Each structure stands twice: as structure tokens, then as C-alpha cells.
Amino acid sequence: MARITFLGTGDPLNEERTQTSLALPVGGDEILLIDTGSGTIILRQLQQAEIELAQLRHIVISHRHFDHVGGLAPLLVALVPLATAAITIHAAPETLQGLHDLLALTIPGVEEWLGPRLRWHELTPEKAVPIGDATFTPFAVEHGIECIGMKIVQAGRSVVFTADTKPCPNVVRWATNADLLIHEAYGPHSGSASAHTFGHSTATDAGNAANAAAAHRLLLTHLRSSQFATPQALAAEAAEAFGRPVELASDLDTVEF
Ligand SMILES: [Zn+2]
Numbered sequence: 230m231a232r233i234t235f236l237g238t239g240d241p242l243n244e245e246r247t248q249t250s251l252a253l254p255v256g257g258d259e260i261l262l263i264d265t266g267s268g269t270i271i272l273r274q275l276q277q278a279e280i281e282l283a284q285l286r287h288i289v290i291s292h293r294h295f296d297h298v299g300g301l302a303p304l305l306v307a308l309v310p311l312a313t314a315a316i317t318i319h320a321a322p323e324t325l326q327g328l329h330d331l332l333a334l335t336i337p338g339v340e341e342w343l344g345p346r347l348r349w350h351e352l353t354p355e356k357a358v359p360i361g362d363a364t365f366t367p368f369a370v371e372h373g374i375e376c377i378g379m380k381i382v383q384a385g386r387s388v389v390f391t392a393d394t395k396p397c398p399n400v401v402r403w404a405t406n407a408d409l410l411i412h413e414a415y416g417p418h419s420g421s422a423s424a425h426t427f428g429h430s431t432a433t434d435a436g437n438a439a440n441a442a443a444a445h446r447l448l449l450t451h452l453r454s455s456q457f458a459t460p461q462a463l464a465a466e467a468a469e470a471f472g473r474p475v476e477l478a479s480d481l482d483t484v485e486f
């Protein structure tokens with residue numbers, strides 16, 4: 230069984246949860262981090278999950294919104310004193326350029342401080358790359374700016390993470406028969422016009438995608454504060470569309486797939 234740990238499961242303004250970050254062991258002691266949350270809280274979440282900074286070998290950034298990249302600068306600064314640090318940052322072209330710009334703006338010099346311990350890798354949508362013992366395939370999703378979803382196959386098991394997207398045929402295509410689909414859920418179906426305007430999906434959209442893809446399991450993340458939508462109500466709505474029970478991610482959950 231492969232496993233993935235949710236370091237953050239909230240939308241950008243959800244003060245009840247940490248923002249998006251997922252950690253996946255990829256062989257040996259090495260960890261792949263997907264997105265970095267919104268700030269220094271990523272360091273606390275890693276500590277809570279008992280992941281050491283030196284274990285971080287790969288970071289994939291899905292897109293440039295602050296709830297996904299805000300933790301990158303603090304993470305890199307925290308790696309500077311570690312002689313054994315060796316990190317590769319993977320992102321699609323525009324996002325990669327945006328990350329260089331972000332670092333130049335907020336912590337000029339950090340790339341030089343890390344020197345050869347920091348590498349960059351430009352992802353090409355739909356081109357599989359090995360990351361540790363996993364095969365990682367990014368695919369374009371529809372979020373209004375460049376954003377990638379991803380399929381990860383490891384030990385014969387597959388997980389698909391949508392990142393942020395409105396309903397999108399690529400999600401269904403790449404999640405076909407996936408063991409686990411991790412789908413964002415902005416809110417209930419009643420708010421679909423606003424969700425789609427902002428490049429997000431409703432719980433019903435997530436359930437429909439999982440159903441169309443015949444995914445084995447559906448798990449919802451990127452959840453708004455409970456004052457806007459209770460997670461349980463979203464899971465119930467998604468379950469109706471999926472035709473099966475739907476799981477909810479909470480911060481620091483580890484899920485096997
Ligand atoms: Zn976003």
C-alpha cells in the first residue's frame with residue numbers, strides 16, 4: 230500500500246485548516262511534497278507529521294496561488310543550514326518562472342545560498358516522470374491560470390489529485406479507474422455559478438467526476454471554512470453523485486491507497 234499525508238486541507242481563507250500541502254513517501258526515506266501551504270505553518274505541519282526537512286527531496290507546485298506556494302520561501306530558507314539538503318522543485322513552465330520571481334521578490338539570494346542543493350525541473354503536461362519510486366504525470370486542469378492536476382502511480386496503486394479546478398474533462402480522463410481520487414470541493418451545488426467563476430468545483434462536480442471516471446474512492450479536500458459549508462454536507466452531496474460513500478480529508482490525516 231502507498232500512503233499520502235494531508236498537511237493542509239483548507240481553502241485560502243479557511244482559518245480552521247492549514248492550506249494545501251500533501252506528503253508522499255517515494256522510497257527510502259524520501260518525501261515528495263505536493264504544494265506548500267500558505268506560510269511558515271508548513272514547518273509546524275511537517276514537524277507534527279514527523280517528517281524531517283532533510284527527507285524532502287521533491288516539491289511539486291500545482292499553481293502559483295498563495296495557498297499553494299506560500300510555504301515555499303520559508304521551506305527553502307529552513308533547508309539552507311542543512312548540508313544534506315537536496316531538493317528538486319517541479320512545476321509547469323509559467324508557474325516555474327513565477328516561483329523564481331516569488332523567491333527573487335521575497336527572499337533574494339536563497340537560490341545562491343542553496344547552490345547545487347536546489348534544482349528546478351520543468352514539467353510538461355501529460356509527460357510522465359519518475360519521482361523516487363513513483364511515476365508522476367501532470368495534466369492541465371481549468372483554474373483560470375496555469376494549474377496542473379497529477380496522477381501518481383506507485384507499487385501498482387494510483388492516486389489522482391485535481392489541485393484547483395472547475396469541472397474538467399482531463400480530471401475524468403486521468404482519474405479513470407484510479408484507486409483514489411483526491412478532488413477539491415469549493416462548496417455545495419447551490420453555489421456552482423460562483424464556484425465555476427472562480428475556477429473551482431462543487432461537491433456534486435467532484436462526485437460526478439469520480440462517477441464518470443469509475444474511480445474506486447473519492448476524498449474531498451481544499452475545504453472552505455465551516456461557516457460557508459460543512460464538510461459533512463459536502464461529503465453527503467458528493468456521495469449522492471458518486472453513488473458511493475465519500476471521504477473527507479482533515480489536516481494531518483494519512484490515507485493509504
Ligand atoms: Zn488556486
Ligand SMILES: [Zn+2]
Nearest residue numbers: 241294296393
Ligand atoms: Zn487553492
